[in-house]
Amino acid sequence: MDINSLAFRKITPPESQLFIAFNKTTTSAPILFHTLTGDPVTPLSSAFRMSNFFEGSVVLTSDAPGHGFNNALSKCTMGYLQAYLKNATLPPVGTVCKSDAKPADYFPTVEKLINTDPKYSFLKDFKA
Numbered sequence: 001m002d003i004n005s006l007a008f009r010k011i012t013p014p015e016s017q018l019f020i021a022f023n024k025t026t027t028s029a030p031i032l033f034h035t036l037t038g039d040p041v042t043p044l045s046s047a048f049r050m051s052n053f054f055e056g057s058v059v060l061t062s063d064a065p066g067h068g069f070n071n072a073l074s075k076c077t078m079g080y081l082q083a084y085l086k087n088a089t090l091p092p093v094g095t096v097c098k099s100d101a102k103p104a105d106y107f108p109t110v111e112k113l114i115n116t117d118p119k120y121s122f123l124k125d126f127k128a
Contacts, residue, residue: 038065
């Protein structure tokens with residue numbers, strides 16, 4: 001590829017679209033950051049880093065794999081999330097909720113996939 005091609009040119013966005021950094025901010029309502037210990041997309045450290053920019057915010061950690069609160073599979077997590085959504089109540093700083101699920105709940109067997117989700121029915125042809 002030619003060094004002068006578009007792929008190698010430095011592109012500078014307009015000044016109105018430059019992002020320098022966050023400033024510490026006080027919000028009208030407290031912010032709850034939720035993270036999972038086994039999130040392959042957003043590392044645990046990112047939630048704590050972002051929380052540092054928002055006065056009074058708290059990080060709720062779910063000890064579970066996956067990305068997103070619906071992977072938490074935890075009454076503890078859901079209780080804190082519901083309390084936050086209902087009246088902005090934050091959990092205590094440092095709260096870590098354990099999962100109520102077993103590993104098999106997160107990683108179903110082929111048999112379970114075949115029997116519970118029609119989109120995996122093609123796997124019946126591959127069973128030994």
